[in-house]
Amino acid sequence: MASPSPFITLFLLLLGAFAQARDPFACDPKDATTSSLPFCRVSMPIPTRVKDLLGRLTLQEKVRLLVNNAIAVPRLGIKGYEWWSEALHGVSNVGPGTKFGGAFPGATSFPQVITTAASFNATLWEAIGRVVSDEARAMYNGGAAGLTYWSPNVNIFRDPRWGRGQETPGEDPVVAGTYAASYVKGLQGSNGEQLKVAACCKHFTAYDLDNWNGVDRFHFNAKVSKQDIEDTFDVPFKMCVQDGNVASVMCSYNQVNGIPTCADPNLLKKTVRGTLSQIVIRLGCFIIPNITHQHLKKRRQMPLKQASLDLDCGPFLAQYTENAVTRGLLNEADVNGALANTLTVQMRLGMFDGEPSAQPFGNLGPKDVCTPAHQQLALEAARQGVVLLKNHNPSLPLSHLRHRTVAVIGPNSNATVTMIGNYAGKNSNNNYVSLLVNGCKMGCLINNFVLVRTLGVACGYTSPLQGIGNYATTIHQMGCADVACADDKLFSAAINAARQADATVLVMGLDQSIEAEFKDRTGLLLPGRQQELVSKVALASKGPTILVLMSGGPIDVSFAQNDPRIGSILWAGYPGQAGGAAIADVLYGTTNPEGKLPMTWYPQGYVSNLPMTDMAMRSSPNRNYPGRTYRFYKGPVVYPFGHGLSYTNFVHTIASAPTVVSVPLDGHRHSENTTISGKAIKVNHAKCNKLTVGLQVDVKNTGSKDGTHTMLVFSTPPAGHWAPHKQLVAFAKVHVPAGSQERVGINIHVCKFLSVVDRSGVRRIPIGVHDLHIGDVKHSLSLQAATLGVIKN
Ligand SMILES: *[C@@H]1O[C@H](CO)[C@@H](O)[C@H](O)[C@H]1NC(C)=O
Ligand SMILES: *[C@@H]1O[C@H](CO)[C@@H](O)[C@H](O)[C@H]1NC(C)=O
Ligand SMILES: *[C@@H]1O[C@H](CO)[C@@H](O)[C@H](O)[C@H]1NC(C)=O
Ligand SMILES: *[C@@H]1O[C@H](CO)[C@@H](O)[C@H](O)[C@H]1NC(C)=O
Numbered sequence: 101m102a103s104p105s106p107f108i109t110l111f112l113l114l115l116g117a118f119a120q121a122r123d124p125f126a127c128d129p130k131d132a133t134t135s136s137l138p139f140c141r142v143s144m145p146i147p148t149r150v151k152d153l154l155g156r157l158t159l160q161e162k163v164r165l166l167v168n169n170a171i172a173v174p175r176l177g178i179k180g181y182e183w184w185s186e187a188l189h190g191v192s193n194v195g196p197g198t199k200f201g202g203a204f205p206g207a208t209s210f211p212q213v214i215t216t217a218a219s220f221n222a223t224l225w226e227a228i229g230r231v232v233s234d235e236a237r238a239m240y241n242g243g244a245a246g247l248t249y250w251s252p253n254v255n256i257f258r259d260p261r262w263g264r265g266q267e268t269p270g271e272d273p274v275v276a277g278t279y280a281a282s283y284v285k286g287l288q289g290s291n292g293e294q295l296k297v298a299a300c301c302k303h304f305t306a307y308d309l310d311n312w313n314g315v316d317r318f319h320f321n322a323k324v325s326k327q328d329i330e331d332t333f334d335v336p337f338k339m340c341v342q343d344g345n346v347a348s349v350m351c352s353y354n355q356v357n358g359i360p361t362c363a364d365p366n367l368l369k370k371t372v373r374g375t376l377s378q379i380v381i382r383l384g385c386f387i388i389p390n391i392t393h394q395h396l397k398k399r400r401q402m403p404l405k406q407a408s409l410d411l412d413c414g415p416f417l418a419q420y421t422e423n424a425v426t427r428g429l430l431n432e433a434d435v436n437g438a439l440a441n442t443l444t445v446q447m448r449l450g451m452f453d454g455e456p457s458a459q460p461f462g463n464l465g466p467k468d469v470c471t472p473a474h475q476q477l478a479l480e481a482a483r484q485g486v487v488l489l490k491n492h493n494p495s496l497p498l499s500h501l502r503h504r505t506v507a508v509i510g511p512n513s514n515a516t517v518t519m520i521g522n523y524a525g526k527n528s529n530n531n532y533v534s535l536l537v538n539g540c541k542m543g544c545l546i547n548n549f550v551l552v553r554t555l556g557v558a559c560g561y562t563s564p565l566q567g568i569g570n571y572a573t574t575i576h577q578m579g580c581a582d583v584a585c586a587d588d589k590l591f592s593a594a595i596n597a598a599r600q601a602d603a604t605v606l607v608m609g610l611d612q613s614i615e616a617e618f619k620d621r622t623g624l625l626l627p628g629r630q631q632e633l634v635s636k637v638a639l640a641s642k643g644p645t646i647l648v649l650m651s652g653g654p655i656d657v658s659f660a661q662n663d664p665r666i667g668s669i670l671w672a673g674y675p676g677q678a679g680g681a682a683i684a685d686v687l688y689g690t691t692n693p694e695g696k697l698p699m700t701w702y703p704q705g706y707v708s709n710l711p712m713t714d715m716a717m718r719s720s721p722n723r724n725y726p727g728r729t730y731r732f733y734k735g736p737v738v739y740p741f742g743h744g745l746s747y748t749n750f751v752h753t754i755a756s757a758p759t760v761v762s763v764p765l766d767g768h769r770h771s772e773n774t775t776i777s778g779k780a781i782k783v784n785h786a787k788c789n790k791l792t793v794g795l796q797v798d799v800k801n802t803g804s805k806d807g808t809h810t811m812l813v814f815s816t817p818p819a820g821h822w823a824p825h826k827q828l829v830a831f832a833k834v835h836v837p838a839g840s841q842e843r844v845g846i847n848i849h850v851c852k853f854l855s856v857v858d859r860s861g862v863r864r865i866p867i868g869v870h871d872l873h874i875g876d877v878k879h880s881l882s883l884q885a886a887t888l889g890v891i892k893n
Pocket of ligand 3: 514516563565
């Protein structure tokens, strides 16, 4: 090989510049004046350091630290900081705090959250968080990212049309809360006060509409009952705070019952900081949208005081706070309160501890991003998240001996960027690329090299076509030009491919042009003429026809469910950078599918008369309202919540379970009238601490393939108008080799999971028979109140 051209040398030099370690954010040991100040002393407790720093800042400086692009305070040796970075399912450049390029051309892009949720594997969720925060720290050390991530999104996927449903862990509050706590633990690490990165559970609360029928999220007033708030919308946030110890919570764009959530002192101060948890929310990563400004202006209020916001993702607080203090609308103490929270987070992150390289995680760098192990976990996550919806005959798995030629058809058949869903990265918005490309006007090597390296922000992709290509010879046809599938111009070529091949795989579904932030769907069917293509290809295909769906939200595929020519249906969600490999592994049986749907798949008719704006969870026969999610909706479905097949069969038997459990009352509650109403004990009056129901369940694999079983335990509470039909109370996964049996232990926390919420929003434990369902097995559990009057202090 010849020696490198000058252009390559230039390129490598630039690479080197980008890989350079970041200077300390504050307390730079090279600056003797500032690094000796008390707030820099690592040996002192954080509250003392925060107090010292606050005492040194002027009001003018303080107000400009209340916003996401916080200013530098050079006289104290503090640099500017961009609080906004995103890591929904991998470090992303959606927030301005993160830039790809140079030594960090991409990051591991895990499946979109709805797919990861389908794995029902909390260990996996935490493991993904750990990898993402390794990569985030590595990028921070290299000057390419922040340490504060506005992830995860744990709103309930209430309406199947929501464009951001894909970002969430689905429709069940317990799954969403478990996901929130697990992912946050993985991101933040669990070393006491120290934070690896700071996570943020968003958007508090009752946010699940972007733009539907002329109503947008900034103007939407979500009318929500106290019961639904407590029972559904706030559950993931509570679990995120209490179990995940999250560093921050973001309020939502919408109003709840007429008050913008970011300006509602009851919601934020009382619920988030007060009742939700004993711990203090150390950072409020609170966006203050326009509607909030107007609301506050009318009332001459400042959100810092009124709602205890700490940080504004926008300029408002920097612009108006000083004036508000001057005019007496706000005390400087309120400003200090907010700043104390945000500065505490920065100190917990080590940002005031001097040289980043000398700190924990200081050794992480470019070599720790997109490692083979990280990319393997992205593949593993996709494998665990794929859901087998239908397997007639059975048509799957394919055999690499009999199905040597496969027609791979459909607008998502060679998908790459589509597989990573949203909050992944924008390819065009890359200053580094334009810098290099513009500096290289000769169409030289560098140009090609850069373009190849910046195709996306994932480390690389395996499309379905490539994945299947590892098992068989493929004949590729798009069938439709894109997911909109406006015409049938490409149909006949696709039909011809299916006629020739031993098997046909159609990869159809949606992408961000159909469902996205700012874009809710109008219906639940496949877009354009996709359905027609699938049916025509299925009719013509020589071998088995398999339908693979990519989408965040559910799709009404009743036509395919009922078509005997379509042997199998797989849902892959948006399966991330390795999605195509995972799909192929499932198709060919190297992976036995284990995913379960984290949301109900409704028929199209469900939404035809259902305004997205109606927030009520419970059905109401009087007004012909069907109710929402499997907990309250009893009508026809295409596929239910929790549906997902395997290539083997699992049989459950309950090995041991109590039939009666008594609920002890709190010591000083000994009078029946204060504890029991409608035969349900207030959770606040019960001794909840270690009150669990322990079950032992045997899971037998009666088929001929090894497999992993995802066990969902539902409870039907005693009948009553408060209760859902059934609710998920526990889930567990177990690997069972063919022909053998494994025992699974499950503990159900009585107060958290067997309780229901009354109409006033009070959580209560219904006394009486709760039916537990595990697959076809039912177990009746009788809850009784511990003898009253006996327990006294
Ligand atoms: C859950 O995911 C982790 C991480 O991928 C994996 O090691 C584990 O085997 C999974 N659990 C089960 C029961 O499959
Ligand atoms: C925000 O509200 C003001 C009125 O207070 C209005 O003039 C302005 O256009 C709004 N901006 C946006 C982006 O909606
Ligand atoms: C599939 O996509 C890859 C990456 O975008 C591209 O290089 C390749 O040409 C595509 N293959 C076909 C057959 O279109
Ligand atoms: C409960 O009952 C006791 C005894 O009957 C009575 O003294 C007390 O006032 C009642 N408390 C409430 C809150 O009704």
